[in-house]
Amino acid sequence: MSEDFTPAMRLAEAVVFAAAQPVTARMLANLLPEDAEAEAVMAALARAYAGRGVNLVQAGGGWQFRTAPDLAPSLRKVVELPRRLPRAALEGLAIIAYHQPVTRAEIEEIRGAALAQTTLDLLLENGLITPQGRKETPGRPTLWGTTPAFLAHFGLNHLKELPRREDLLLDPAGPGAGEGGAP
Amino acid sequence: MSEDFTPAMRLAEAVVFAAAQPVTARMLANLLPEDAEAEAVMAALARAYAGRGVNLVQAGGGWQFRTAPDLAPSLRKVVELPRRLPRAALEGLAIIAYHQPVTRAEIEEIRGAALAQTTLDLLLENGLITPQGRKETPGRPTLWGTTPAFLAHFGLNHLKELPRREDLLLDPAGPGAGEGGAP
Amino acid sequence: MEAADALVLKLEGFEGPLDLLLDLARAQKVDLARISILQLVEQFLGVIEGARRVRLELAADWLVMAAWLTWLKSRLLVPQLGPVEEAEAAADILQARLLDLQALRQAAAWLGARPQLGQEVFARGQPEEMTETDRSRLKLDLPGLLAAYLAARRRAGARQRYRPRPMMLFTVQTALERLGMLLGSLPDWASLEQFLPGGLEDGLPRRAAISATLLAGLEMARDGRLDLRQDDKFGPILMRKREAGLNE
Numbered sequence: 001m002s003e004d005f006t007p008a009m010r011l012a013e014a015v016v017f018a019a020a021q022p023v024t025a026r027m028l029a030n031l032l033p034e035d036a037e038a039e040a041v042m043a044a045l046a047r048a049y050a051g052r053g054v055n056l057v058q059a060g061g062g063w064q065f066r067t068a069p070d071l072a073p074s075l076r077k078v079v080e081l082p083r084r085l086p087r088a089a090l091e092g093l094a095i096i097a098y099h100q101p102v103t104r105a106e107i108e109e110i111r112g113a114a115l116a117q118t119t120l121d122l123l124l125e126n127g128l129i130t131p132q133g134r135k136e137t138p139g140r141p142t143l144w145g146t147t148p149a150f151l152a153h154f155g156l157n158h159l160k161e162l163p164r165r166e167d168l169l170l171d172p173a174g175p176g177a178g179e180g181g182a183p
Numbered sequence: 184m185s186e187d188f189t190p191a192m193r194l195a196e197a198v199v200f201a202a203a204q205p206v207t208a209r210m211l212a213n214l215l216p217e218d219a220e221a222e223a224v225m226a227a228l229a230r231a232y233a234g235r236g237v238n239l240v241q242a243g244g245g246w247q248f249r250t251a252p253d254l255a256p257s258l259r260k261v262v263e264l265p266r267r268l269p270r271a272a273l274e275g276l277a278i279i280a281y282h283q284p285v286t287r288a289e290i291e292e293i294r295g296a297a298l299a300q301t302t303l304d305l306l307l308e309n310g311l312i313t314p315q316g317r318k319e320t321p322g323r324p325t326l327w328g329t330t331p332a333f334l335a336h337f338g339l340n341h342l343k344e345l346p347r348r349e350d351l352l353l354d355p356a357g358p359g360a361g362e363g364g365a366p
Numbered sequence: 367m368e369a370a371d372a373l374v375l376k377l378e379g380f381e382g383p384l385d386l387l388l389d390l391a392r393a394q395k396v397d398l399a400r401i402s403i404l405q406l407v408e409q410f411l412g413v414i415e416g417a418r419r420v421r422l423e424l425a426a427d428w429l430v431m432a433a434w435l436t437w438l439k440s441r442l443l444v445p446q447l448g449p450v451e452e453a454e455a456a457a458d459i460l461q462a463r464l465l466d467l468q469a470l471r472q473a474a475a476w477l478g479a480r481p482q483l484g485q486e487v488f489a490r491g492q493p494e495e496m497t498e499t500d501r502s503r504l505k506l507d508l509p510g511l512l513a514a515y516l517a518a519r520r521r522a523g524a525r526q527r528y529r530p531r532p533m534m535l536f537t538v539q540t541a542l543e544r545l546g547m548l549l550g551s552l553p554d555w556a557s558l559e560q561f562l563p564g565g566l567e568d569g570l571p572r573r574a575a576i577s578a579t580l581l582a583g584l585e586m587a588r589d590g591r592l593d594l595r596q597d598d599k600f601g602p603i604l605m606r607k608r609e610a611g612l613n614e
Contacts, residue, residue, distance in 0.1 A: 005235055011257055013236035014250040018262050018488035031257060052188055053196030067197040067494055074194055074214065075201060075496045082505035087514065094515030112522030126504055153506045162508075168516060203493035242483075250488045252481040258488060265484050270474070271381065277473035293466055295384025336483045351472035352398075352465060 008036035009045050012063075016045075022062030085126075089119045093128055097150065098165055101132040101143035120144075128153065191219035192228050195246075199228075205245030205335055243335025268309075271302050276311060280333065280345060284315040284326035311336060383431035386410065387460075388467050398465055403457040404442050407435045536563065536575035541582035545605075549592055555604040558583065 005013075015031060016023045028038040042063055046056040049065070057066050067075060085093070092115050095107050107115050123129045132145040151157065188196075198214055199206045211221045225246055229239040237248050250258055268276070275298050278290045290298050306312045315328040334340060380386040390409045391401050414432045418424055438460070441453030481487045541561075548561055561579050566572045583605055586592045595604040 010236035010251065011254060014254045014258055014488070015236075015261055017237045017248065018250050018258055018491045020263070020491040023261075027261065031261065053193035053198075054200045064492060065200065065490075067201050068193065071194055071197045072496075075197060077497045080500045080503060082503040083501055084505045087517075090510060090514035091518040094511050095518055097511065098515060110522055111518040113518075153504065154508050154511065156508075163512065168512060169519060200490060201494035201496055203490075203495075247489060249483070252486050255481070255486040262488055262491065267485060268478070268482075270478075273474040273478050274470060277470050277477055280477075281470075281473060293470060294381065295463065295467060296382030337477055337480045338483070338487065339480075346473070346476055348469050348473075351469045351476070 004048065006036070006041070006044075008032050008041045009048070012038075012041050012045055016056065016063050016065060019064075022060040022064045024062040028063070085122070086119070088113075088116065089122050092119055093123055093146075093150070096123075096129055096144050097146050097159070097162060100145035101135075102145075103135050103141040103143055105141060107144070187231065189219075189224070189227075191215050191224045192231075195221075195224050195228055199239065199246050199248055202247075205241075205243040205247040205331075207245040211246070240338065241340045242338045243331045244340065247335065249338075265309075268305070269302075271299065272305050275302050276306055276329070276333070279306075279312055279327050280329050280342065281348070283328035284318075285328075286318055286324040286326055288324060290327075309336070383410070383428050384463060384467055386413065387431075388464050388471070391464055398461070398468055401461070401464075403460060404439065407439045407442075410435055411439070535571060536566075536578045538578045538581045538585075541575070541578040542585065545579065545582050545586060545592070549586075549605070549607040552606070555595065555606045557602040557604055559602070561605065 011032060012028060015028070019027075025038055028042065032038055032041060042056070049056045053068055053071060054065050055068055056063060059066070091111055092107055095110050096102055099106065099110060102110075104115055104120065120129075127147055127149040129144050129150070130147045132143045134140040135143050146159070151159070156162065194215060195211060198211065208221055211225070215221055215224060225239070232239045232248070236251055236254060238251055240247060240249050242249075274294060275290055278293050279285055282289065282293070287298055287303070303312075310330055310332040312327050312333065313330045315326045317323040318326050329342070334342070339345070380389065387406065387410055390413070391398055391406055393409075394401055394405065411432060414424065414428060438453060438456050441450070442457065483489060544563065545561055552560065558576065558579055562572075562575050566575050580603065583592065583594055583603070587594045591608060593606055593608050596602070597604075
């Protein structure tokens with residue numbers, strides 16, 4: 001098979017293969033022996049690679065080898081790398097799950113720390129929480145609750161399948177239980 | 184020309200072409216259709232690329248396309264070159280390759296000269312050597328060994344392909360002796 | 367002189383004494399296994415001696431090797447100085463080390479002569495990344511959720527730590543201020559109780575106020591600003607402002 005390859009074609013092939021950038025016509029002209037016409041060489045090379053697993057294509061201002069597009073599905077490997085929720089988001093989500101419907105101010109009180117808007121946004125974007133009306137108190141703050149997607153994420157069929165608060169916390173008193181939860 | 188290429192050959196060609204690292208037999212076996220014998224496919228592919236500007240070689244524990252060695256002078260004009268390994272680095276590398284796992288003190292003992300930190304750094308930066316645990320002697324010095332990248336760098340497929348010590352000593356005045364390694 | 371200079375320059379090209387020894391051995395152009403150690407040692411010592419004449423400071427390991435080789439030479443030349451086996455063993459060790467170094471050189475040269483990736487042969491310049499990373503999913507698990515809930519509740523709980531209501535006791539500082547303000551307003555001796563603030567609860571608050579006022583009174587008496595008097599044991603403590611110019 002190599003009989004068909006002229007020295008100029010070999011060189012062009014190696015250059016395009018090794019180059020980190022598409023190889024321009026000017027670069028080829030500088031490299032190839034003077035009597036070799038770069039265009040003819042590249043055309044012959046492209047023909048040699050036609051129908052193969054790798055093709056010679058013109059893209060990005062020069063010549064480069066690319067794997068044949070029809071093989072992409074076989075070559076592609078998808079690696080799933082699920083993200084973790086930041087701690088604050090996970091805490092907010094847990095409080096909403098247990099205390100829903102609950103306002104942001106109430107979440108902050110239960111957490112004993114502020115709940116950033118970005119954290120709330122993150123939970124919303126991921127479809128884990130949803131507004132559930134407003135509380136009829138001054139300012140009419142939004143009430144938050146979990147979604148069916150929340151249940152699906154945790155492999156739950158129903159909120160009742162969450163362990164009871166009483167089973168989690170030593171002191172079953174409500175928010176502000178004081179010493180109950182303290183280490 | 185493409186008539187000779189079976190679908191399995193096309194796929195293997197694309198996989199090895201696309202990969203940044205040598206493609207192992209296991210990876211190929213996973214990819215190729217079950218009835219295709221990876222070994223036969225690769226042999227046919229290597230034949231197809233014989234004598235061309237780009238060759239299919241076995242190195243670093245897998246298959247890789249590489250430019251033909253005779254084209255190096257022309258390619259050097261186009262491709263950016265990393266620094267060549269200096270003599271001291273090659274000697275250190277040779278000791279590690281033959282005596283691994285080996286401590287720095289042992290390397291220095293064999294060379295009869297100190298191994299400069301810059302030399303060790305150079306070998307590490309190039310990914311040619313790697314720590315392989317510690318020696319259970321006072322001070323627990325680090326043991327060094329070569330990496331798959333070492334094999335790939337020198338076009339070796341296995342450490343067994345290094346010449347035997349007896350063969351090296353057979354002809355002390357042979358090629359590479361004397362001035363070959365001297366600065 | 368020219369020869370000595372050349373020698374020094376050459377010496378710097380060697381990585382160590384063993385390096386030089388191997389080079390000298392090679393110059394004998396015989397198989398390393400049959401080389402004359404005695405001849406080699408003499409050459410080495412000659413080079414070191416020549417080099418030292420020009421450069422007094424020669425690296426310690428060169429001189430250590432030179433000393434060892436001098437010892438070896440004396441044993442080989444004059445065997446009756448010590449057991450000859452010892453010298454022969456030492457010569458064997460030197461020979462073995464030179465052979466090791468020789469083999470290593472050959473190996474390094476063999477590696478250096480191979481087409482190296484990125485030097486003589488090149489891998490593909492633009493590898494195609496076929497791996498896609500799917501980060502769209504969330505990593506969530508129930509234990510994590512419960513741990514987060516507990517952590518939040520604990521943190522909130524820890525914030526509401528029990529703090530006893532601080533006791534507002536009459537301090538010496540306040541007593542000092544109060545005494546200073548009131549002293550002039552009372553004509554003559556007045557009992558300590560008269561200087562206490564109003565509305566004191568019985569018990570600790572009252573006792574604290576009394577002792578604070580007494581301490582304040584003692585401090586002011588020391589400064590010469592008031593006189594203190596107690597006529598009987600456990601009797602009332604009397605205070606008055608000290609008249610200007612009046613001495614005890």
